[in-house]
Amino acid sequence: MADTDTPTERSEGHVEAYQVVARRYRPQAFSELIGQEHVAKALTQAINSNRVGHAYLFTGARGVGKTSAARVLAKALNCVHGPTPTPCNECDVCLGIISGDDVDNIEIDAASNTGVDNIRDLRQNASVRASRCRYKIYIIDEVHMLSKSAFNALLKTLEEPPEHVKFIFATTEPEKIPITILSRCQRFDFAGIESSAIAKRLSQIANSENVEIDDEALAVLSIRAAGSMRDSQSLLEQLLASGGKKITASDVYTLLGVAPGERIGGLVESIVSRNAAAAIASLDEAIAGGADVGQLVDQLLGYFRDVMAIVVGCDTSQLRYVLPSQYEQTRDLGSRLGVHTVLAMIQVLDHTSSRMRGSLHTRTLAEMAVVRLAHLDDLDNLAAVVTELRTNTPAPGDAGVKKNISPPPVAAPPVSLASSLAPPPAPRAATPAAVDAPSNLGNRASHRVDPSAAPTRAAQVTLTDDSVKQAWKQVVANLGGMLEHQAEVARDVRLASDGSVVVTFAASDQFSRDMCDSPNNRPTLERALAQHLGRGVSLKFAIDQSVAVDTPTTAAAPSRPVSQRQLQSEVAERPFVAKAVELFAADPNRLRVVPPRQPRK
Known part of the structure; x- marks a missing residue:
């Protein structure tokens, strides 16, 4: 029975093999290297000027013409009419290179010839001159697959090869090639094709x-x-x-398993119109029509990428994913959304695409992303409102509408140990009514209350001993760390005749007074008191000499030795140590007490 449906032609019992499109339409000249004009120009000029190197490295993504360029270069060097940048493609050498049968033009797949033994064979064969061609050319594809020892074996031959040997390497991952190999090659990077x-x-x-x-x-x-x-x-x-x-x-x-352009456009329109139900319905229709869920999310991601390009001012030549019939819709959506909203949508889709790769519920994740996009706030209008609140001026589009928005009152933040040890603020102004407002006591600059805003407030505040004592207690309650302990041990707080607040410590606690009176801590305490008292005050610190340190006048009885554990417990119960343990989350049982060093006599 005759086979009338076979795609091959039969003649004299021979079946002509079918070649796929990618092989039949492979570039056969430098002028046919689409999208790689820079490489073709450089190689053509090298041949014309007789400056052909002994080793070339072609790098780039898959399918951009690296191996095709290597074969064209081999034909240009070995053509019977060459070396020439325009090989004839008719002589035996050119035809042998096209078919891959020429003995002097060897193509090696590095993925299956990775060992050092393969490179040793190559070195031995390279020393033999070409049989009928001008050069013996080695084309090594995916050269990054060679082992480290194979690269080392190739180094010397690659640096000083015989005059009749040329190397052409091709790879998609140049970062995996040792630098010693890269430095011996002329590198050409093949770009992605438009x-x-x-x-x-x-x-x-x-x-x-x-x-x-x-x-x-x-x-x-x-x-x-x-x-x-x-x-x-x-x-x-x-x-x-x-x-x-x-x-x-x-x-x-x-x-391809993708949705048509008009269906993607309808889905995007539902999202921008904030109609989540219509968006889910459009997504279901696309899936029912044969589209893959992952492909749909990728299509949406590419669509909003082009919307972003339109929003920031790019022309249509910068669009990569939308069809020419969708340019007007893309421009309209960009003007309706704004750049901040589009960026947020791209982030949602990118996050969803990443999660879908490892999930069994891809459709649910896609629907969740669509609903989230449909309910996404208009971030550009939000940015305009924030600007309006900061400047107290109408946002764009609200011209003529004057809003008087007062900032909410700022509560006094607790003073921390880090703030108490911060650098001292700038000197206080001479006007007593100018009071430092509370600040974060960190790296932020403190705010100063304008005296003109409340010219009579300071004069109306009457201070008493009870008021300053109560304010000192509130300040102590907001303090933390070392300064809190020093403030707590004050014996007395009173109002002096000159309007200052005098804090008295016991004579046995000279350290506490010095701690509060330090240049770093005094301004912090004064600002905190001003916040609670409603006016600025100055602090003074004194020592109560009536409560002196007990000094024994008679011979004391020999004290009993204190164990290390007992001493550790006593130290851990001190307020300052207890606060430090709390701040640093330390274990009190692991404290180590080091007695003071005795001075040398």
Whole structure:
């Protein structure tokens, strides 16, 4: 029975093998390297000026033309009419390189030849001159897969190869190549190919295959390829294999498992209109139509990326994911949302995409993201309101509306140990009515109350001993750490005749007075008292000499020795030590008491 459906042609018992699109339309000259014009120009000039190096490194993403450029360079060097930047592609050498059968142009897959023994064989063979070509050329693909010992074995040969040997390396991960190898090569970085260039090349291939293809289908294929010509050609190969003389956008959407552009536009419109129910319904329709949930989230992420580009002022040439028919809608959405809202939406979608990779509930996560986007606040208007509150001026769009918004009263914050040890503030102004307002006592600058705001308040406040004592107790309650302990041990607080507050300590506690009277702590206490008293005051510290340190006049009885544990317990019960233990979350049982060192006689 004759096989009438076979895609191959039979002649004299020979079956002609079918070649895929990516192989049949591989670039055969430097002028055909789409998107890599900078590499083609540099290599052409090197050949014309007779400055061809002995080792080249081609780096870039998959499918951008690294191996194709290496083969074109090999043909340019070994063509019977060369060296020439335009190989003939007709001589035996060029045809042998195209088919991969030439014995002097060796292609090695480093992924399957990673060992040092393979490189030793290469070094031995490299010393033998080419049989029929001008140069013996080694093209090593994915060279980063070589082992460390293989790289070391290649170093010397790569630095000083025989005159008839050329090396061309190709890799997608140049960071894995030792620097000793990189320094011996001329490096060329292959860029990702623009979507417009990919679409143009796919259109040429479709015309050569006598197949009609829609412009929208070309746009979707070029966007999905993400800069890789080989990926786009593989997708086109799938569409060609499905039969038919016309490829439509619907065919592409079905093949890729993505939603059509108008469906994505409707979903985005529901989100921007804050209609969560309609957004979920649009998402369900897209999934029911064959779209993959992960692809839908990626499409939304790319769509809002282009909206962001429009918002910040980019032109249509900077758009990467939306179709040409969606440019106007993208511009309208950008003007309605604003840059801050769009950035927040992109962050939500990116977070959702990351979570979906390791979850079994991808659809629920996608629906949750859509609802969250539909309920997202208008962050740009919020920023305008914050600006209005700060400047007390109408926000854009509220011209003529004068709002008088007073800031809420600021409560006095507790004074901490860190604030008590902060650098002293600037000197107090000469006017007694200018009172330091409370501050965070940290790195923030303190605020000063304008005397003109309340010119008679200080004069109306009458201070008494009871009021200053009560204020001192409140200040002590807000203090923390070392200063709190020193303030607590004050024996007396009273109002002096000159209006100052005098705090008296016992003669046995000279350290407490010095601690409160330090240049760092006195301003802190004065500001805190001013907050509670309603006016500025100055502090004075005194020693009560009537309560002197007990000095025995008679011979004291020999004291009983105190154990280390008893001494540790007594020290741990002291207020200052107890506060330090609380601040640093220390274990009191692990305190170590070190007695003072006795002075030398």
